[in-house]
Amino acid sequence: MKSTPVNTGIIQELKAFPLFKNTNQKSLEDLCFSSDVILSRHRDTLFTANTKAEYFYIVLSGAYKLSRSSPSGEIIILHFCPPGDLMAAFIMSKESPTYPLTSTAIGPSRALRIPQKTYLKYWTQNIDLILHVQRLLTERMTTIHSQRALTKSPLSSKIASLLINLIDKQTTIHDNIQIPIPLTRKEIADSVGSSVESIIRIMSEWSKKGYISTSEQTITITNTAKIIEIMNAE
Amino acid sequence: MKSTPVNTGIIQELKAFPLFKNTNQKSLEDLCFSSDVILSRHRDTLFTANTKAEYFYIVLSGAYKLSRSSPSGEIIILHFCPPGDLMAAFIMSKESPTYPLTSTAIGPSRALRIPQKTYLKYWTQNIDLILHVQRLLTERMTTIHSQRALTKSPLSSKIASLLINLIDKQTTIHDNIQIPIPLTRKEIADSVGSSVESIIRIMSEWSKKGYISTSEQTITITNTAKIIEIMNAE
C-alpha cells in the first residue's frame, strides 16, 4: 500500500464523478484537504471492520468490496464500490466512528483517502454535497432492498439480480453487456449468501445456454432479456 | 384515515424525540410548516410503493411497517418504524420522488405528515438536522447489514437477531424485555424471509423452554442471554 499526496491531476479526475458535478475548483481543493491517493494491489485491505475510522475514501479506479463476517466466520459481501463511489463517508459525522465493514481491493485499485477532520470542516458545510452523499446512501439502500425482496426466490433469481444491479446505471439495456467488476464465483456466492458450488452449477448452465459468457474473470451478459426474466421469475 | 393540523401539543411531542434534541421552538415550527397529524387504524396504509411521494412522515405513536412485494407477489418487511422514526424522508431531496416502499400501520398509530416543500425549504437549511437524518439512515443501514450477515445462519438465528434488534436502543440488556411492537408470526416470517409455519415451530419451542413468552400479540424475552446465544450460533 503506497500513498501519494493529492495533485491537480487528481482534482481533474474527481471532476468527472457525478458527485462533484456542481462543485467548483476551489471547493474541490478544500474537500480534498490533506488527502492522499492510496494504491491497492489485488486483495489488499483498505480498512478493517471495527477499527477506528479516521479516514473515509473515494474510489478513483479499480473496485473495492465491502464485507463483513458473520458470528460463525462466514464472509458476506455487502456492496461493490466502483470508481466514484464513497466508502465510510456515512459514518464521518459520528463522534468517534469505527468502520462497520472491511474494504478489500478487487484487482489493482486506487482510492483517495480523506481525513475525518476534512469531512467535518469542509464537507458538512456544503449542503448540496451532503444531499448528494445522502442520495448515494439512499441508492445503496434501495439496491439492498431489491436484493432482500428476493430472499424467498430461487438462487438463480438472486444471481441474476446481482448481475443486473452491477451494470453501470448509465448503461442502456442491450445485449453483450460486460460486468464492470471482475468477480470470482466465490465473491458472487458471498454476495448472494450462497455456496460456490451452487453458483457454479447455475452459471455454467447459463453459459451452456448462451445467456452469459465468462473469460478471464470478466462476465458478459449475452442475453440480457433472459437474465432479467430469470431475475423476475418466481 | 383522519387528519388534523399541527398544534402546540404536537410540537411538544416532537421535542421528546432525539432527532430534535438540538432544535429550538422556532425552527421546530418551521420544520412542521403545513403539516398534519394522520390517524391510522390497524392495517391502514399510509403510502403505497411506486406512487408519487409528496409527503414524508414522522411516527408519533404506535408503529408502522415498511414493506415491499417481490416479483412473485411475496411480501417482504424491510423495517419497523417506532415512534420518532422517519418515513420516506430520505427521498425528499430527489426531483420528483416516488415511494420505494409501502407503509402500513401496526395497531392504531399516529404520524405527522409533512409536505416535500417544507423539507426542501426548511429541513435542507438545517445542517445539524440533515446530519441527524443521515445518521438515522446509517443506523438503519447497519441494522440491515447485521441481518444480512446472517443469511447463511439457521432460521433460529435470524429470528433471534430480529427480536434483539427490535428492542429499544435505550433499554439496557436484562431479562423480561418486552418487544415494543406487537408482531404477528406472519410479520416475523415476512421480515426474516421465511414461512409462518417455520416461525411457529421455532418460537413455540422457545416458549416451551422458557426463553420467550407471548400474550396478546406481545412478545417478551424472558431469557435474553439464551436468545443472544442463539443469534450468534453458527
Added chain:
DNA sequence: CGTAGCCTTGAAGGTGATCAATGTTTGTGG
C-alpha cells in the same frame, strides 16, 4: 516448481418450504 487461489463435478443429506387440515381470536354488521 510448489503453493495458493480458483473452477468444476458428483453424491449424500438437511433445513425449511409447501400443502392440508383444524383450532383460536378478532372484528364487523345485522
Added chain:
DNA sequence: CCACAAACATTGATCACCTTCAAGGCTACG
C-alpha cells in the same frame, strides 16, 4: 349481542432446493 367472516396460530407429512463433503484439475505467481 350474536353470528359470521377474516385474520391469526398450530401441527403433521412430504418434498425440493441448496449445502456440505470429497476429489480433482487449472492457472498464476513467488
